[in-house]
Amino acid sequence: MIVVMKIGSPEAEIDRVTDELCTWGLSLERIIGKHKVVIGLVGETTDLDPLQVQECSPWIEQVLRVEEPYKRASRQYRHGEASEIVVNTPEGDVVFGEHKPLVVVAGPCSVENEEMILETAKCVKASGARFLRGGAYKPRTSPYAFQGHGESALELLAAASKASGLGIITEVMDSADLDIVAEVTDVIQVGSRNMQNFSLLKKLGAQEKPVLLKRGMAATIEDWLMAAEYILASGNSNVILCERGIRTFDRQYTRNTLDLSAIPVLRNLTHLPIMIDPSHGTGWSSYVPSMAKAAIAAGCDSLMIEVHPNPPKALSDGSQSLTPEAFDGLMKELLVVSKVMGKL
Known part of the structure; x- marks a missing residue:
């Protein structure tokens, strides 16, 4: 699952969302893109309701499930951006x-x-x-x-x-x-x-x-x-x-x-x-x-x-x-x- 933050999200708010999601027992990876920040959630996310995650902050643009078994290697994991x-x-x-x-x-x-x-x-x-x-x-x-x-x-x-x-x-x-x-x-x-x-x-x-x-x-x-x-x-x-x-x-x-x-x-x-x-x-x-x-x-x-x-x-x-x-x-x-x- 990935959490896409809105363009211009304050760093303090990204930190707050990250800290809160960590308390849910998930492993997080912050991906800094050219325009947006994406937070990758790794762990038991099958039963996690995307709407529940969305409610964590008004600065969250969308929450998406990564369907492929290769989560971190998936292009979707980086919200479509290529890694360098x-x-x-x-x-x-x-x-x-x-x-x-x-x-x-x-x-x-x-x-x-x-x-x-x-x-x-x-x-x-x-x-x-x-x-x-x-x-x-x-x-x-x-x-x-x-x-x-x-x-x-x-x-x-x-x-x-x-x-x-x-x-x-x-x-x-x-x-x-x-x-x-x-x-x-x-x-x-x-x-x-x-x-x-x-x-x-x-x-x-x-x-x-x-x-x-x-x-x-x-x-x-x-x-x-x-x-x-x-x-x-x-x-x-x-x-x-x-x-x-x-x-x-x-x-x-x-x-x-x-x-x-x-x-x-x-x-x-x-x-x-x-x-x-x-x-x-x-x-x-x-x-x-x-x-x-x-x-x-x-x-x-x-x-x-x-x-x-x-x-x-x-x-x-x-x-x-x-x-x-x-x-x-x-x-x-x-x-x-x-x-x-x-x-x-």
Whole structure:
């Protein structure tokens, strides 16, 4: 349930309403919009009469029930306003959001060595990327595949950030590694295989770093939003959703099926920013440019693109990685589409 205060409501009156509703045994979250203040009520609100809440103050404009099971992730919870996720990077704040410029995240699937990650960071920065992605801990289908260098790779990511000024996005696989990952990264990534690792999601919700939540391989949109709800309900409101392709019948020609229809669906259902990963979504570098441009046209807020200085020799996912030269060319094309879509 949400309580929408009228435009110009006195701060003292908002405080009074908040204090009174707290005495009803409810958890409250105050959402400051551009024009109005919305108070989110979380708890046993099923039997609560909206008219009873309305009578608390003449400054209450309306009281609405949030029908979706994902209460805090619902767009209705913010009275239709999109949320903006502000991320602190070495070169200043970067904002993810519906009405903000497109944010591009780029880098290799895995951090392989110092020379490679530093070279890649400098190249993608020069082309316009704002964040460097790179796996320190890698979840792999085969136990014999390269699993990442772990803690030493985190040190290399920190060095690459210092050298390039880029923010860092890297994945956490185990809650035991959360603290050490959070020390290095600016955004903590939850991979598709961990989307419903609820104990991990709760711990991510209890810390302050923004969280990038990738969609599970076989997850419905509601499954995905409910996973985001775990983070939001635990206290962290900074969640970015990333569509990275889902598992369908045809795997002969693409690695996954990139669900671009999720963009308008999510825009209607949730206030959270939307990122698209066309690299994992297709599995082939030749398909990445068209899907990246299509994603912007469909209305995404951010792109995650894999870039490697020598894809044929990459230790993981070389087939879907662009060379720095190809990435630079793509970024020039993305500027054209971004301008048309008002994302510059």
